[in-house]
Amino acid sequence: MQLTESYTLPVPQQRAWEALNDTAILRQSIPGCESIEPDGENAYALTMQAHVGPVKAHFKGRMLLTDIDAPRAYTIVFEGQGGVAGFGKGSAQVTLEPEGDAATKLSYTAHAQVGGKLAQIGSRLVDGAARKIAGEFFKRFSEHVGGPAASDAADEEGTLQTASGATESEAESLEGAAGAAAGTEADTGETKRKKSWKAWISRS
Secondary structure, X not given: OEEEEEEEEOOOHHHHHHHHOOHHHHHHHOOOEEEEEEOOOOEEXXXXXXXXXXXXXXXXXXXXXXXXXXXXXXXXXXXXXXXXXXXXXXXXXXXXXXXOOOOEEEEEEEEEEEEOHHXXXXXXXXXXXXXXXXXXXXXXXXXXXXXXXXXXXXXXXXXXHHHHHHHHHHHHHHHHHHHHHHHHHHHHHHHHHHHHHHHHHHHO
């Protein structure tokens, strides 16, 4: 299996590099990750859960960083065991390129091999699951490295939604008031008609 993708991160290159080496950010960004701990020089031990088609697996694995060229690139060599579900192993070449002063393009090419039940469910399901996990990882990763700007944007969006809600509420109030006024006017008209009818009968 080969997977090649690129993403634009809303932070400078140095910040993106630091985040890629921050175990706390990685643990929060990797879908299903339960723990990630240093395990030697430039190596990490991790545990995670993953759904691949009908197979749900609990993996224990290890990542090793090689070919490190800070803050531009490194290669991740990984392997994991999922018990009866099977195993996965491979590598990924990761590169960072600055895009202006406030953004970074992250690109990677990953090669992976799976065995056991994971290999039996078909390459299309495995590829689809891998792309979904990668997409979710970079979505979370971007949110974590975005910093205060991302939080401010979220707060602003919440404020706009609140304002919109208030406007709708005011509109409903005005509509209710208009309805009540119309009802009152209708009642007044009906009363006048009744009085005119009674006056006509009296004259008759």
